[in-house]
Amino acid sequence: MSKAPEITLPEPQLQQPKQAGDVEPFPSGSITYLAPLPLPTQLPPQCPYVGELNDVYLDFGLGSPQVFSWQVTLGGPFNFFVMASFLLPLIVGVIGLSVGYSLSEAWEVIVGMHRAGWGMTVGVSFYGLAMAFLIWFYVHNKYEEIIPTRFNRQRREVCFVPNDESEPVIVPWESVTAWVIQAQGANQYGVQRQYGMGVGFYHKASGERFTLEFVCPALPIAISNWEAIRAYMEYEVHTLKEITDPLDLQGPDDPPHEGLHTFRNARARLHQEIRDKQRGWVYGFFWYLFHVMTFWTLPFYLTEWEVGRVKRMARQALPEVMRDWSEPLPKEQWAKPSADLLRMSAQVRALHKRSPQRPITEIFAEVYRAEIAEGHRA
Numbered sequence: 001m002s003k004a005p006e007i008t009l010p011e012p013q014l015q016q017p018k019q020a021g022d023v024e025p026f027p028s029g030s031i032t033y034l035a036p037l038p039l040p041t042q043l044p045p046q047c048p049y050v051g052e053l054n055d056v057y058l059d060f061g062l063g064s065p066q067v068f069s070w071q072v073t074l075g076g077p078f079n080f081f082v083m084a085s086f087l088l089p090l091i092v093g094v095i096g097l098s099v100g101y102s103l104s105e106a107w108e109v110i111v112g113m114h115r116a117g118w119g120m121t122v123g124v125s126f127y128g129l130a131m132a133f134l135i136w137f138y139v140h141n142k143y144e145e146i147i148p149t150r151f152n153r154q155r156r157e158v159c160f161v162p163n164d165e166s167e168p169v170i171v172p173w174e175s176v177t178a179w180v181i182q183a184q185g186a187n188q189y190g191v192q193r194q195y196g197m198g199v200g201f202y203h204k205a206s207g208e209r210f211t212l213e214f215v216c217p218a219l220p221i222a223i224s225n226w227e228a229i230r231a232y233m234e235y236e237v238h239t240l241k242e243i244t245d246p247l248d249l250q251g252p253d254d255p256p257h258e259g260l261h262t263f264r265n266a267r268a269r270l271h272q273e274i275r276d277k278q279r280g281w282v283y284g285f286f287w288y289l290f291h292v293m294t295f296w297t298l299p300f301y302l303t304e305w306e307v308g309r310v311k312r313m314a315r316q317a318l319p320e321v322m323r324d325w326s327e328p329l330p331k332e333q334w335a336k337p338s339a340d341l342l343r344m345s346a347q348v349r350a351l352h353k354r355s356p357q358r359p360i361t362e363i364f365a366e367v368y369r370a371e372i373a374e375g376h377r378a
Helices: 067-098 101-144 219-233 258-274 283-292 298-318 322-326 340-352 362-374
Strands: 023-028 029-035 050-053 057-060 149-152 159-160 169-172 179-186 189-204 208-216
Touching: 029 362, 050 219, 057 219, 067 101, 067 283, 067 298, 101 298, 149 258, 159 322, 169 189, 179 219, 189 219, 208 219, 258 283, 258 298, 298 322, 340 362
Parallel strands: none
Antiparallel strands: 023 029, 029 179, 050 057, 057 149, 149 159, 159 169, 179 189, 189 208
16 A cells, blocks of 8 residues: 655755745745745734743743643543444444344344454553553653743844753844745645744854744644734734634633633533524534543643643743843833834735735735835845
């Protein structure tokens, strides 16, 4: 059986000057640059990789723990056990009835399959659960090992802490490069597409490039991840809820992460939507079935526990220079956006309003061409 080909994604050439709207093609796709300058993308700001956000800084790279990861960790092995031990024998028994088996013969088939596969099913389920916990443990420890990239909007600077380094590197916000990658490969089963987004910069003093990249399920989502950072730095986003709660499951007084409160809010909304005839009872049945099969509220409790533990770990890992740099400044000392950024952002918004269906990267490129024609840029 042939396997889908591995898609090799190239590294952005940060040593060469880039600007928003530039496109670098490669054999299986392209890299499209969104910054510099950080122009508005006009997409909703949404990003699961934001960990902490306040009036001074945003931490990017390791978001808050997600309920879904616990639902997969616990519910995956349990659902396999239920399906392999009970559902699969039942399906085979029904098939037997459809081809002429008597009820007693079908029942013997069901019981026989259940007993024959019981030991293996239990073993595989426990093995899957152990592997799931090992994966969780590995990912969880990353919170202690990896220091997030911090975006300080009062200083309009970005602080990177390279791997295996203790001293952070601080660069101006408007010099940071952002990009999205789209690539595809094909085999006899169809086309495999892959998307990603990244941020980084080229450090001239050391000759090194520092990057942070993530795989994304779709191109608009990749751009929205960057837009969440950009909107925060330009004072268009002020709370974590605005960029990490697209389903609006957090109430005004709820903590800005997933937990038991999001389960209760989701259930209350479901009941209201059923009463308002916006949802049917079939949808409600499967909503409850999904949560029963993923251990009801246990993943939500575990997420709250993990969020608290991660916060304690992250505070211990920050270098002292980074902590001092993260202190708030008096408002009169806040850095201001450049005149180029303000002017070009206004042009992007005007062009997008005129042609809202046009790709935003084409608008970026047009704005830069106009800047060169008018003599603002070389």
